[in-house]
Amino acid sequence: MSKFWSQNKGDRHSGGAASDRNTDPDLRDDDDARPRTSHEAAAPPPNEHTRLLPNRLDSTPYLSPDDPAVSPYNLWTVRLVRWVTVIFTCITFVWWMLMLVSAFITPPGLHARGSPFFAFSYTTLAFFTLVVALLFFAVPSKPSRVLSIAIAVLLLVNMIIILAVEKTRHEEAWVGVASAIWATLMALWAVVADRTVQWGKTEEEERLTGRAETRRTLLEWSEVLLSTTGLSIMAVAVVLMTWNLMLRAIDTRVAPPGQMYWVDEDTYQIHVLCKGNETDANGNRVSTVLFEGGEDPVETGLWGVAENALKNGSISRYCFADRPGMAWSDAAPSPLSASMATDALSEALARAGENGPWVLASAGVGSLYARVFSSRHGKEVRAILMIDPLHEDLLDRIGSSGRGFLIWARGVLSPLGLDRISGALFRGRNSDDRTYGRAAYQSGKTIWAKLQESLVANSLTKRDVASSRTIQDKNTPVVVISSGVEIRRDSAWQEKQRDLTHLTDDLEDWDIVDKAPHEVWETLEGRDQIEQRLKKLVRLQK
Known part of the structure; x- marks a missing residue:
């Protein structure tokens, strides 16, 4: 018994010494050689949850909240x-x-x-x-x-x-x-x-x-x-x-008055409206007046002129097609030059079964598109009426980089609808106004159409119009109706209006409506002058 106690005591003493050697860094000979306790053997390797602190059972103090390790x-x-x-x-x-x-x-x-x-x-x-x-x-x-x-x-x-x-x-x-x-x-x-x-x-x-x-x-x-x-x-x-x-x-509840036709390999749709009789009382085919809008859609002003002329018997039939991005027509891929837009118009008219003969009535920048159309459909075009038209030499006015940037900036802001919302709340603007009327210019689609027009005005479109002048049928009758306000205000505008009277060798009339603005039809005198000239042109035989 005494021997057993002595041996046990020695074992404990030696075990204690071994323990001291294992815990005291100065007494350890080799960390890998020391025996592991059952607690250490069962402990998992450190991971991202335990590597910053030892096991909490060891009562280690916490880190400071401001310590960078607390993240x-x-x-x-x-x-x-x-x-x-x-x-x-x-x-x-x-x-x-x-x-x-x-x-x-x-x-x-x-x-x-x-x-x-x-x-x-x-x-x-x-x-x-x-x-x-x-x-x-x-x-x-x-x-x-x-x-x-x-x-x-x-x-x-x-x-x-x-x-x-x-x-x-x-x-x-x-x-x-x-x-x-x-x-x-x-x-x-x-x-x-x-x-x-x-x-x-x-x-x-x-x-x-x-x-x-x-x-x-x-x-x-x-x-x-x-x-x-x-x-x-x-x-x-x-x-x-x-x-x-x-x-x-x-x-969207405002339905288009005409029909929508797919163009450009069914990429987008063009709105076409035709109204009136295709033949006269004797069964002869009559000329159809094809209206082309200016800076605004045809529906904004010229549509009223067309309706009055049809009602008064001055014309028998009219058509118009909204350019891509205007009124009900879809926007076209960019870039879009005058010739590309004219191709879309020609395709839409063909799908609608409309083949002319045509009397072209256009205003402002729309006259450039009408001239390209005339040069490509010379046999079907009986006469050309241009209302305060834009000359190709003045395309830099709509194609300047500064104007293009402002249009782009306005387009970027257009989804916010600041002007459209305020117009609906405080100015009584309705769906008609926003679709084709007074507020149509606020539409993101129309703004983009203006941007497309501006981007290629001095390059592709100017080239298209210059080429159309070269191949224009010189026997086509032409009438120019100019704004007296614009002519008095801008000498360059007057000079270019005079130049357009020489577009062909057959100038019928050059009228200057003294008090009319650029949108000549906004005055009674301007509307009467346009209707009289249309009445004369549709009765001409080319």
Whole structure:
């Protein structure tokens, strides 16, 4: 018994010494050679949750809340969310660049029949939502999540309106639909990312400091303020876009008075309206007056002239087709020169079964399109009437870079509908006004048509019109009706009006309506003069 006690005591003594050697760094000979306790053998290797602190059972003090090691980036989930956000941002930026380019030159397959501006706006919202999420990624806040949810809900409403209304779905095409869906998903992803970071931040603070931190530094409060401000601006923008989209949906109830015809390999549609009798009382085919609008759609002013002339018996039949992007016609891919627009008109008239003979009546910039049409349909064109026409030498007035930039900027802002919404609320503008009337110029589709016109005015269109003058049938009768106001105001305008009277060798008349503005038909004298000249021209035999 005494021997056993002595041996046991020796073992304990030696065990204690061994223990001292294992715990004292100065007494250890080899860390790998020391025996492991059962607790150490069962402990798992350190990971991202335990590498900063030993096991809490060891009663190790917590880190300071201000320690840089206290970060949500310690969690692989947070780091993964950040990298996914970066990838989404890169994808959105590429799409944003494509939408930016499509406002000037339409990439293959990215044609929107309305305008590219709505798709560009949705992509811009998605891009800035992701940028805000990345800039303030480590500083989650409840206001940011609430605003992101509100933006996502409104974008979802936009997406539903676009898909539910046939005309908006037709105009936006897959490009606008995809952009709206992507913007909605990115707003939802911003909520997920912010909530994930908030969870990771709380987890790491509780693990490393013992409690969730409620304080914020001045820098963090500044970041919260900036993110909230940025998202608030975006939320207001989405509210306006939703309102404007609702107006577009309401305006679809205004049906086109004519028929829509697919052109350019069924890429877009052109609106054509024809009215009146094709033959006279003796069964002879009569000339059809083909109206071409100026800076505004035909429906804005010349349609009334045509109706009055038909009612008074001055003409027997008239037609007009809205240029691409004007009134009911779809927008065409860009670039769009005068000859391209004329080809679309010719195809639409052919599909409508309208072959002339024609008396062309055009105004302002529309006279350039009419001249190209005349040069290509010389046998079918009986006469040409130009109302205060624009000369090709003055195309720099609509093709200047400064004007083009202003039109583009207005187009970028057009999805907000600032002028359309205020017009509907305070000026009594109705669907007719916004579709083809006084407010038609506010439409993103019309703005884009103006931008397309401006982009090629000094190049493609000027070349087209110069070529048309060379091949124009010189025996075609011509009448020019000029604005007295414009002639007195601008000597260059007067000179170019006189030059257009020499377009052919058969000048019938050159009338100057003394008190008429550029839109000559806005005065009674101007309307009477136009009707009298049309009455004379339709009875001519070329």
